[in-house]
Amino acid sequence: MQQLDNEQLIQTAQQFGTPLYIYHSEKITEQHQKLKAAFYKPNTKIFFACKALTNISILTHIKNIGCNIDCSSINEVKLAIHVGFSTKNILYTSNGIAFKEIEEAKKLGVNITIDSLSNLAKFGEKFGNTYPLSLRIRPNIMGGGNLQISTGHDESKFGIPVTQLDQILQTVQQHNINVEGLHIHTGSDIDDIEVFIKGIEVLFEILHHFPNLKFIDLGSGFKVKYKATDKGTDINLLAQKIYEDFENHPAAKDLEIWFEPGKFLVSESGYFITQVNVIKHNEEATFIGIDSGFNHLIRPMFYGSYHTIKNISNPLGEAKEYAVVGNLCETDTFAWQRKIEETKEGDYLCFYNAGAYGFEMSSNFNSRFKPAEVLFKNNEPYLIRKRDEFEDLLHKQIMI
């Protein structure tokens, strides 16, 4: 298994300063190979959901290992084109966007998934059958780690509810729209394979209405382990079940199967290194105050994510119970009642599984700098984003 060791992490933190995001390109390659091995059939295509991590050096690596790319905004589409992805390997899974972004994506020539009846009708009126589309269907099933990261249930904003099939078909027929794909994505951190199977059942019930269909896009939500007791998605079993389902369905067996993993490809490749500013002892807890906050890693506060945290400066230290908190003027607790190797001021704490939705969701809250990013390739660390400087805080502001 590809992993960076404590010495590499500490040396890199000393060289580039903290807080620091470090990624490991060989780990990304390894995850991609795992997916390719599980989903081995040539009719299966993998698109990296790049909203998890869009640094252009990462995107270049993703392209070089032969992976395709899934984008959530027109700017991500432009980043993908910027690093040289061919437009046929770019998918734009839009959600709630202005129609003019869809027009722009069409002009760029990328694959487009539409997720509202309103944009579908606008597309039909303007372009008829001149450009193929896929449709994001909301299957009305519950999947994913918790409600905030579930996207397929009947209160979710995502997709066109399958219960509105009549309206979908009416719009498609009226404008003779060329629907080549059906898409579902029911959430993140899905360890229950049944959720994927149920989603497939929903699509299988409607696919005969779409005679031009070429692919079914099953989105993602593959769960990776955040701690030892976690159960990740068993992708080998999942692949076997999905292939069985497709082979047993006469109208589906010749379709391509697309996936859009984000976390699965990059989560474990990332390490977030922070340094300890202060230790505070009080009645309720011993606080470890680090040189970061939810301005750099918001997942624990935003949707209760668990990140393993280790004191990489004292890996053999006796474990004690701590609360790990940030330096913001706001409650920014990364972990409460957490066992961590005995820690003193100046130590380096490493957050694992920091590759997906880490830097990507960072901000300049409290007018603090965004961290630098480093990519390890062939055991060498390369700076791939400089740390902010004071000028960056002023850059876009106008004094009147």
Ligand SMILES: *Cc1c(COP(=O)(O)O)cnc(C)c1O
């Ligand atoms: C976020 C997202 C993904 C990736 O989800 P992960 O849980 O990171 O694998 C895939 N498809 C769509 C449409 C998404 O919005």
